[in-house]
Amino acid sequence: MGDPWCGPRTARGAAQHRLEFTPKLDGGAAARTPARARALLIVSVVVNLGVLGYFKYGNFLSANLTAALHALGLAYHPAHTDIVLPIGISFYTFHTLSYTLDVYLGRTRPADSFLDFALYVTFFPALVAGPLLRASQFLPQCAAPRRTTGPGLAWGLTLMVLGLFEKMGLADSVLAPFADELFAGSGQGAVVDAWTGTLAFAGQVFCDFAGYSSCAVGAALCLGFTLPNNFRFPYAAVGFSEFWTRWHISLSTWLRDYLYIPLGGNRRGPTRTNINLVLTMLLGGLWHGASWTFVAWGALHGGYLIGERQLKRWLPGGGWRTRRAARLMAGAATFALVCIAWVLFRAASLSQAFAIAGSLVGLGGGDGSKFSALRRAIVGTTVFAIVAAHWALRDRSLEALAERTPWPVRAAALGAMVAGLFVMQGQDRAFIYFQF
Amino acid sequence: MPSSTFSSEPWIPAGRWGATWLLALVLAAVVVWRLELVTRAGGQRPSVVDDPVLWSLARIQVDADPGIVAFVGTSRMALAYSAPEFARAAPELRGLQLSITDHQAFGVLADLAADDAFRGVVVFDLLEPDVIDPEFFHQSDPYVRRGHALWRSPGSLVNRYAASQLQSRLAVLAVGGRRIITALVGKRQWPAPQWVAIDRQRSSHADYRLATPAALRAKADRRLPYYAPTTTPDAWLGILEREVEPLVRRIQARGGDVVVLRMPISGRLAARVDEAYPRSRYWDVFAARTAARAIHAGDVPALANLLCPDEMHLDQRDQAAFTRAVVEALRARGVLRGRGRAAP
Numbered sequence: 065m066g067d068p069w070c071g072p073r074t075a076r077g078a079a080q081h082r083l084e085f086t087p088k089l090d091g092g093a094a095a096r097t098p099a100r101a102r103a104l105l106i107v108s109v110v111v112n113l114g115v116l117g118y119f120k121y122g123n124f125l126s127a128n129l130t131a132a133l134h135a136l137g138l139a140y141h142p143a144h145t146d147i148v149l150p151i152g153i154s155f156y157t158f159h160t161l162s163y164t165l166d167v168y169l170g171r172t173r174p175a176d177s178f179l180d181f182a183l184y185v186t187f188f189p190a191l192v193a194g195p196l197l198r199a200s201q202f203l204p205q206c207a208a209p210r211r212t213t214g215p216g217l218a219w220g221l222t223l224m225v226l227g228l229f230e231k232m233g234l235a236d237s238v239l240a241p242f243a244d245e246l247f248a249g250s251g252q253g254a255v256v257d258a259w260t261g262t263l264a265f266a267g268q269v270f271c272d273f274a275g276y277s278s279c280a281v282g283a284a285l286c287l288g289f290t291l292p293n294n295f296r297f298p299y300a301a302v303g304f305s306e307f308w309t310r311w312h313i314s315l316s317t318w319l320r321d322y323l324y325i326p327l328g329g330n331r332r333g334p335t336r337t338n339i340n341l342v343l344t345m346l347l348g349g350l351w352h353g354a355s356w357t358f359v360a361w362g363a364l365h366g367g368y369l370i371g372e373r374q375l376k377r378w379l380p381g382g383g384w385r386t387r388r389a390a391r392l393m394a395g396a397a398t399f400a401l402v403c404i405a406w407v408l409f410r411a412a413s414l415s416q417a418f419a420i421a422g423s424l425v426g427l428g429g430g431d432g433s434k435f436s437a438l439r440r441a442i443v444g445t446t447v448f449a450i451v452a453a454h455w456a457l458r459d460r461s462l463e464a465l466a467e468r469t470p471w472p473v474r475a476a477a478l479g480a481m482v483a484g485l486f487v488m489q490g491q492d493r494a495f496i497y498f499q500f
Numbered sequence: 501m502p503s504s505t506f507s508s509e510p511w512i513p514a515g516r517w518g519a520t521w522l523l524a525l526v527l528a529a530v531v532v533w534r535l536e537l538v539t540r541a542g543g544q545r546p547s548v549v550d551d552p553v554l555w556s557l558a559r560i561q562v563d564a565d566p567g568i569v570a571f572v573g574t575s576r577m578a579l580a581y582s583a584p585e586f587a588r589a590a591p592e593l594r595g596l597q598l599s600i601t602d603h604q605a606f607g608v609l610a611d612l613a614a615d616d617a618f619r620g621v622v623v624f625d626l627l628e629p630d631v632i633d634p635e636f637f638h639q640s641d642p643y644v645r646r647g648h649a650l651w652r653s654p655g656s657l658v659n660r661y662a663a664s665q666l667q668s669r670l671a672v673l674a675v676g677g678r679r680i681i682t683a684l685v686g687k688r689q690w691p692a693p694q695w696v697a698i699d700r701q702r703s704s705h706a707d708y709r710l711a712t713p714a715a716l717r718a719k720a721d722r723r724l725p726y727y728a729p730t731t732t733p734d735a736w737l738g739i740l741e742r743e744v745e746p747l748v749r750r751i752q753a754r755g756g757d758v759v760v761l762r763m764p765i766s767g768r769l770a771a772r773v774d775e776a777y778p779r780s781r782y783w784d785v786f787a788a789r790t791a792a793r794a795i796h797a798g799d800v801p802a803l804a805n806l807l808c809p810d811e812m813h814l815d816q817r818d819q820a821a822f823t824r825a826v827v828e829a830l831r832a833r834g835v836l837r838g839r840g841r842a843a844p
Contacts, residue, residue: 216510218517237678290510438686466513475520479527486532486666487677 101168108164116157122147124354152192154351158318159185163199165322172200180206187289189280193273195294195314202289210288222466222478223282229481230275234446237488239268242435242443247410251419256433258423260443265410266403267447270299273312299402299451300458302394304368307402319348338373342366352409357417361408368401399451532672535680539672542690543710547674547697548667550601550704552646553660558596558702559647562612566619566755567593567840569830572608573625575601575813576763578704579696581826582819589827592840594620597702600640604630606743607640609758611647613747621835622751622758623826624792627765628777629727631739668700705816708809720811724768729776733785736777740786748792757835760790761826764797764804769811793833800829 117125126142133140163184166172175181184202212220246253246261277294284291294314301307308316324344330337342363349362384390404424411417422428433440457465466474548554562568569590571581577599586595598608605625612618630636650657667673672680675691683691695710708716748758762783765773777783779796787794797803802825806818814822830836 213512215512215514215517218521219510219512221521233677237676238681241678285510438682442682442685461511463511463513467515471516471520472523474515475523476527478520478524479531482524482528483531483535484677486528486670487535487672487680 105164105168109161112157112161112164116153119147119149119153121350121354155194155196156185156191158196159199162196162318162322166199172198172203175199175203175206177206187284189283189287189289190291193276193280194312195277195280195292196318197291197314198318201292205289212286212288216288217286219463219466220282220285223278223285225478225481225485226462227275227278227280227282228485230271230278233481233484233488234450235268235271235275238442238446239264239271242439243268243410245434246420247412247416251411251416251423252428253423254428254433255423255426256440257435258420258428260433260435260440262403262407262420262424263447264443266299266399266406267443267450269406269409270295270450296461297454297458299399300395300454301398301402302391303398304365304372304401307398308365308369315348315351319344319351323347334373338370341369341373345369356414357408357411360414360417361405364405364408368405395455532670535672536670538690539675543693544671544675545693545697545707546668546671547694548664548700548702550698550702551660552643553650553656554664554702555598555600555643556647556650557657557660558598559611559644560650561594561596562615562618562620564617564619565594566838568596568618568620569593569623569836570596570598570612570618570620571623571625572605572612573599573623573761573763574604574630575599575704576627576765577605577623577625578698578702579706579813579816580763580819580822581703582823583701583703585820585823586827589824590836590840593836594840599625599702600643601704603639603643604636605640606637607644609744609747611644612756613750616754618751619755621756621830621839623830624758624760625763626760627763628736628773628782629730631736631743632731637743664700703819705819706809706813708815711809716810720767720769723812724772727769727772727776733781736782737785737789740790745791748790752791758792759830759833759835760786760792760794762794762796762798764806764808764814764822765812766808767811769808793835795829795833800825802828 122145126145130140130142163172163175163181167174175184180203183206184197184199187197187202190197242264243261246257247265251258274295281291281293292314294312296310296313298307298310301310324340327340327343328336329340343366345362345366346359347362349358349360349365352358352361379385404421407420407424408414408417411420419428435443469477562570569586571577578597578601581595581597581599583595583597586593598612599605600608609622609624612622674694674697679691683689693710695708696704696706698704744760751758779798783794783796787796797806802821806814806822806825809815827836
């Protein structure tokens with residue numbers, strides 16, 4: 065992967081926070097006055113966001129500033145900088161930010177040991193693609209030496225096999241080629257092709273990211289640590305507010321706790337709530353990458369959340385909302401709209417995203433499908449199986465399922481996945497969230 | 501508030517986990533073994549997946565030994581060179597397979613030219629249409645870059661080693677789960693064997709007996725349009741003079757040598773290339789001007805007699821004859837004199 069900045073910057077980030085700020089924020093005599101603590105907090109946040117902004121958004125901001133000045137008739141030619149994006153910077157920056165904020169707000173105790181703090185920031189299973197850790201979740205685990213148990217090791221390895229199977233067996237081998245084919249072109253084409261490629265990406269991005277998260281949780285468990293779950297069968301969500309309690313949970317709760325609620329949440333009236341929702345989702349989109357497609361993806365999800373709130377207000381109440389058919393229809397609509405939003409997430413540019421979105425509703429002008437009926441069936445069956453599994457398990461957990469399953473059946477499923485991993489090897493694709 | 505559902509004490513599902521894992525591994529082994537038997541019964545051979553890391557492992561074998569003979573080219577050379585035959589024909593020398601399938605090899609030639617240690621011989625595969633697209637000169641760059649950053653990612657070396665061990669032993673891995681699923685679902689039959697297999701030393705072997713004549717013809721048909729004339733002799737020679745000659749001279753200045761080999765091709769492809777690039781106006785002029793040794797397959801009877809079943813590539817049964825013929829041609833032209841372990 066060749067990222068020379070990754071290690072040194074991460075270590076430097078950890079050292080900087082622990083040694084320069086935290087003692088002063090909590091126990092240092094000089095920081096005991098609220099004004100000084102607040103000033104130090106501001107410095108910490110500015111430094112954290114400044115580093116993230118430089119590495120991740122420097123070129124994006126520079127390019128957009130140049131374009132804006134050109135539009136105003138001003139010739140501005142910034143010096144070109146080859147900024148190498150440190151891997152996982154979005155994740156460990158949020159780790160350090162949440163630590164500083166939580167210590168300042170008294171939600172968590174400062175780490176007693178610099179090594180514990182460094183481990184929290186750089187814990188390798190979660191370093192490059194999450195789940196985003198909170199100090200309050202991780203540091204208490206460092207209080208005593210961690211040891212795994214036989215069942216813990218077995219369950220950890222099982223989660224890793226499950227995650228690898230999702231990644232290699234489903235995301236890379238089955239779904240990614242279809243998504244790649246759609247998003248490699250201009251985006252204009254037949255409706256059926258647009259939906260095939262979009263559904264394939266919806267399945268791919270889930271299996272890729274949830275697969276990584278399972279591996280991370282499993283690897284941590286093998287070492288005796290516990291990480292928070294990042295997914296809870298999100299394609300069975302009924303509505304977007306529920307979707308965000310099931311998808312990338314560690315990010316959505318981070319944004320809720322450190323952005324949405326400090327902005328006022330839903331406590332300042334409907335208009336301010338809507339503004340807060342859009343702002344939170346816009347920044348959530350931008351967190352994923354320095355591109356207008358991610359901003360638009362976040363904005364669209366913000367719009368979805370506002371639309372859902374309005375819909376709930378307009379629609380009559382009553383027991384019909386909890387009926388199975390109504391929930392299934394609402395779930396199907398949620399899934400379809402989430403898929404449409406994925407187009408923005410995956411597209412190389414806004415123009416390509418709009419072209420694919422046009423194709424999804426029949427404006428692509430394509431005649432005839434480039435995907436054969438067999439290939440469409442493979443995507444349809446795979447994505448349907450994923451969504452059906454989410455619905456079957458939506459109110460349960462993987463642990464409960466494993467516990468209730470007879471061990472020979474569990475062994476058969478595990479054996480099939482291990483065999484599948486063997487047979488599916490040969491693909492070479494990085495995890496999608498490594499780029500963030 | 502932070503997520504209140506998190507508990508640092510994990511929920512480990514109860515159950516007989518030791519028995520679960522033991523049975524799972526046994527079942528997985530049985531499934532893979534069964535798939536392997538079915539795959540081999542269908543005629544599939546094990547094949548290693550070639551990639552920049554595997555190429556890099558061959559590239560790092562280049563050192564200051566003047567007895568190195570590096571075979572550099574595209575799939576034509578990858579499918580023509582036989583490492584065992586080279587060892588028999590020239591035991592005093594070290595043959596290296598540095599060809600890259602689907603990639604023009606100018607970048608590899610440039611890499612060897614830039615390597616101050618290299619003093620060996622490059623046998624460079626060239627077909628006249630190879631030089632017409634400027635992009636061709638950069639196709640192998642990802643491989644070359646990986647070769648220079650090989651130790652940056654030890655994990656990929658471990659992964660490559662393990663993958664090569666498994667891929668060179670299990671034929672089912674050459675087919676892959678996706679092809680198995682597609683063939684079983686779409687055609688209700690096991691996937692047809694692939695006629696090309698790659699070994700751990702990166703030599704490719706094509707067994708065209710596994711291919712139907714219709715499949716070979718269809719492959720040749722798809723290739724033909726790319727070999728239409730698109731340049732003039734002066735422009736063509738100018739590109740070679742500009743892009744290749746400096747590399748040749750640089751290698752020769754260190755005591756190395758470059759042999760540009762016009763590979764044997766057959767059938768309609770040979771006719772198309774001969775028509776589009778008449779030898780008297782292209783190859784012969786190049787051969788007269790270049791500082792490299794230029795060998796046209798048509799001038800070496802043992803090479804001229806070889807037939808390419810798909811018009812472009814040799815069958816594995818001709819790899820030994822090709823390699824012997826190349827070694828003899830190099831000896832006849834004095835390229836190998838003073839090189840290798842037996843050299844004075």
